[in-house]
Amino acid sequence: MSEAALPVVGSRPRLSADQVAMRAGLWLAVAFLALFLVLPLGTLLMRAFETPQGGFAGVANFRDYASTPALLAAAWNSLWTAALTAVVVVPLAFLYAYGLTRSCMPAKAAFRAVMMLPLLAPSLLPALALIYLFGNQGMLRGVLLGHSIYGPIGIVVAQVFYCFPSAALILAVALSTADARLYEAASALKASRVRIFRTVTLPGARYGLVSALVVVFTLVMTDFGIPKVIGGQFPVLATDVYKQVVGLQNFNMGAVVGIVLLAPAVLAYLLDRWATRQRAATLSGRAVPLRPLPRRQRDVPLLVLCLVIAAVLVGIVGVAAWGSLIRFWPYNLSLTLDNYDFARFDASGWDTVWLSVRMATLVAVIGTVIVFIIAYVLERGAQDGVLPKLARFAASVPLAVPGLVLGLAYVLFFNHPANPLGFLYGAVAILVLNSLVHFYTVGHLTAVTAIRQLDPEFEAVSASMRVPVWVTFGRVIVPICLPAILEIAVYLFVSAMTTVSAVIFLYGPDTKPAAIAVVHMDEAGQASAAAAMAVVILGITTAAKVGQLAVGAVVARLTQAWRR
Amino acid sequence: MTAPAPEIETLEDAARRARRDAPYLEVQEVGKQFGSFVALRRVNLEIRSGEFVTFLGPSGCGKTTLLRGIAGLDPPTTGRIMQGGRDITHLPPAERDFGIVFQSYALFPNLTVAENIAYGLRGAAWPKARRRERVAELLSIVGLADQAPKYPAQLSGGQQQRVALARALANEPGLLLLDEPLSALDAIVRQHLRQEIRSLQQRLGVTTIMVTHDQEEALGVSDRIVVMSRGRIEQVGTPAEIYDNPASPFVAGFVGHSSRIEAVVDTPPGIIIASGMKLVAEATRPLLYGARVTCFIRPEHVRLARLAEAPEGALSAVVTGLEYLGPVVRLSLEAGPLRLLAAVSPGEFAALEAAPGAAFAVTLPPEHLMVFVEDV
Structure with a gap:
């Protein structure tokens, strides 16, 4: 019998229960991202091309934009303050990160903790502190030699504070992944320290530097709180969007400015993706970790520098905290807790704080579940077809979308009379969803990193033992990833507590978050109360972070015994 | 059955x-x-x-x-x-x-x-x-x-x-x-x-x-x-x-060590020419004159003898390298343009007094030559 003539009729391909589950998860992921990310952004795009009456405007709105000098000036202002902040903060962050990773200075853990401080506060807090110090009634006003803190100076200084941890984190990671063998090879070839720094250290960190520059630039471009509080008459893109939408009720022009704001953020995001990919390619799995040896000439100056930076970071928070306790700045410096009696300044009083806590808790709980399940399905599910690729791309998009733009997109999408999901508008749900989507990508990347460290064959082994994928997910995947899951939850909680830009268009009279109350009280001239509220937020987020450490230790004892 | x-x-x-x-x-x-x-x-x-x-x-x-x-x-x-x-x-x-x-x-x-x-x-x-x-x-x-x-x-x-x-x-x-x-x-x-x-x-x-x-x-x-x-x-x-x-x-x-020899079928039947050297390969008897063949021989089948005791049809080869592997010693040999591997026991090795540069008589037993006709 000829083998070639053998009739080969096989059974049809059939999906197993596992595959059905994964496929369903994928569809849920796609539906979630489509409904709460793609469609709102699409609506925003369309609105930019509409007349106020709803007709097609072509590029007329953009032409209006380009012919309004005030708007163009704001775009230019945003660009140069962002660039200047990046140029100032990245070298500082590099030295700080260098001290953390490449020196033998003491108390590295404490320096690391202090470095994270700005991330725990709303961006308004440094701006308020600067006003205390350098504002019209500031005690150090003379330092500015007649210049006003309200405007570009205040914005850049506050942004440097606010962006410092993001840049330092990226650079610390970039610097900590060095290959000791390169340094050994360089010194065996008798290269001088300067030459080693120039030919090994800097090239190794260059993509980290690009990432840090890009991330800081985007953060400044898209931040709303700082220019709102300390920008004075200095217009930037973020405050322009707010003005167009809230002040002038011109949603179409708001959409146009939003797109103008989106463009550099998307460009920056693409550049960062490129840099990240390059960085991943330079890392070999066989790298030997570098252990710095003590050297006084390097360690002492770095320690001094880190001390100064840490002191400034703590100092700025301290000024805000102190200011919140002052009876009447700067005339009556006696201490009081009156500023914490928020009902005196804002009808909602402490309710805004509880609302924020409730909202941030919901974001953390719901968000962590959604983020982790979607990341799992995208990483471990079938990779064929366009759907996983699309979903993976969509999951990375929120990083490039400024909170204001996403918020505006939500207004336009969910407030549309024809939208059956309109009931979400004005409820806590929309604040939760918007914050969740806005901060989605970082959580997603954390989950993906954790999942990628798992053996790729766990599911295959389980299937061979006829154990369904959801059992393995519950018994193996989740327990192993618990530290990462906790980190995602706390990140989402802290971000949702502190965000202003994501929710400024979306809160209702009964759903005002604390960070928004800070803006309002500052607008009403109640700077001390605003500072008090910012300090309350900082207290809650710090408690969450400390809680993460405590819970993390317990979780580690209970579920991570196998790690050693 | x-x-x-x-x-x-x-x-x-x-x-x-x-x-x-x-x-x-x-x-x-x-x-x-x-x-x-x-x-x-x-x-x-x-x-x-x-x-x-x-x-x-x-x-x-x-x-x-x-x-x-x-x-x-x-x-x-x-x-x-x-x-x-x-x-x-x-x-x-x-x-x-x-x-x-x-x-x-x-x-x-x-x-x-x-x-x-x-x-x-x-x-x-x-x-x-x-x-x-x-x-x-x-x-x-x-x-x-x-x-x-x-x-x-x-x-x-x-x-x-x-x-x-x-x-x-x-x-x-x-x-x-x-x-x-x-x-x-x-x-x-x-x-x-x-x-x-x-x-x-x-x-x-x-x-x-x-x-x-x-x-x-x-x-x-x-x-x-x-x-x-x-x-x-x-x-x-x-x-x-x-x-x-x-x-x-x-x-x-791929499986085991062997030396590869490219050759052409010659006359009389059973004789092949590899890089100008005549070899006996019984398996090529039925093949046409001029057919290209590839032969392999395992190191343990290559026989070495002193030049003075060279058997008939032996090739002269020079030792270019040796690896002492314990149970066997593997020798790299060059017989004109042919490169061969030979494995000998340590005892044999000592008797031969082989060292890099030394010349020996090498025989490739016809029954151990593995012959493949090249695809045309």
Whole structure:
């Protein structure tokens, strides 16, 4: 019998229960991202091309934009303050990160903790502190030699504070992944320290530097709180969007400015993706970790520098905290807790704080579940077809979308009379969803990193033992990833507590978050109360972070015994 | 059939006999494509029940693809796979009957050794007591009875490998698949463990397929070896068949050491010319004058003698290098443009007083020249 003539009729391909589950998860992921990310952004795009009456405007709105000098000036202002902040903060962050990773200075853990401080506060807090110090009634006003803190100076200084941890984190990671063998090879070839720094250290960190520059630039471009509080008459893109939408009720022009704001953020995001990919390619799995040896000439100056930076970071928070306790700045410096009696300044009083806590808790709980399940399905599910690729791309998009733009997109999408999901508008749900989507990508990347460290064959082994994928997910995947899951939850909680830009268009009279109350009280001239509220937020987020450490230790004892 | 057949065979007997004689696993015309890359081309293979079969080949030859096809992890694009008379080509892994050990072992790091082994023992068929018994039994089979409460990270590589093996065998699968199970271990443990796997397999009688790129491993443990290259099966045979009668130049070159000689068929029949030197190769007798052939000879078949005692038809060769390997000494030789490997025992080596630069008479025994006609 000829083998070639053998009739080969096989059974049809059939999906197993596992595959059905994964496929369903994928569809849920796609539906979630489509409904709460793609469609709102699409609506925003369309609105930019509409007349106020709803007709097609072509590029007329953009032409209006380009012919309004005030708007163009704001775009230019945003660009140069962002660039200047990046140029100032990245070298500082590099030295700080260098001290953390490449020196033998003491108390590295404490320096690391202090470095994270700005991330725990709303961006308004440094701006308020600067006003205390350098504002019209500031005690150090003379330092500015007649210049006003309200405007570009205040914005850049506050942004440097606010962006410092993001840049330092990226650079610390970039610097900590060095290959000791390169340094050994360089010194065996008798290269001088300067030459080693120039030919090994800097090239190794260059993509980290690009990432840090890009991330800081985007953060400044898209931040709303700082220019709102300390920008004075200095217009930037973020405050322009707010003005167009809230002040002038011109949603179409708001959409146009939003797109103008989106463009550099998307460009920056693409550049960062490129840099990240390059960085991943330079890392070999066989790298030997570098252990710095003590050297006084390097360690002492770095320690001094880190001390100064840490002191400034703590100092700025301290000024805000102190200011919140002052009876009447700067005339009556006696201490009081009156500023914490928020009902005196804002009808909602402490309710805004509880609302924020409730909202941030919901974001953390719901968000962590959604983020982790979607990341799992995208990483471990079938990779064929366009759907996983699309979903993976969509999951990375929120990083490039400024909170204001996403918020505006939500207004336009969910407030549309024809939208059956309109009931979400004005409820806590929309604040939760918007914050969740806005901060989605970082959580997603954390989950993906954790999942990628798992053996790729766990599911295959389980299937061979006829154990369904959801059992393995519950018994193996989740327990192993618990530290990462906790980190995602706390990140989402802290971000949702502190965000202003994501929710400024979306809160209702009964759903005002604390960070928004800070803006309002500052607008009403109640700077001390605003500072008090910012300090309350900082207290809650710090408690969450400390809680993460405590819970993390317990979780580690209970579920991570196998790690050693 | 030499077995005395019964006078009258009932239908039931016939069916039983058919089952016994039929291969346990049949791979028919199986092909696999990833995009435009063809990983497997029309592969056919039959594996009998209880056999230990090894897929051997260089990386990228399709051996792992074929194994994953049999496991249902990457179902083939064409063809059919039958296991125990059942068409399993497109069954999801969970509905098949196999246990698998991966190169990485894929042990669940957060579960203890006992929990890992018990992982698949769930449902109504496995009440707690029975499960505990089975785990204890498996632990003693693989010699890890005292390691039950430990986590995988606390075990050595070899112990982890045994846990993976015990876990794969827990459900008493009809087929055991081993995907490069030993390649993460160091040489001595590897040699020891492969014999353990082999004796365990023989004790349990489980049909086993192992993927490896290590020919020594394949030769050492297999009932039959499937040599693969570029998505095709080059040869299927016992270790001795593969080593002594390779079916293709690829197999001759890949399995074991050998020297490759390009030659042309000359007259009289049975004589070939390699780089101007006359060699006797009985196998070329039926070939046409001028046909191009590729010959291989194993180092242990190359005979060396002092020049003074040169036998008839010997070539003169110079030693260019030597490797002292313990049981044998391997010599690199140059006979004019021909490069040859020869293996001699240390005793022979001492008697020959071979040193780099020394010249010897080399004979290539005609019966040991493995001859392949070149494809035109």
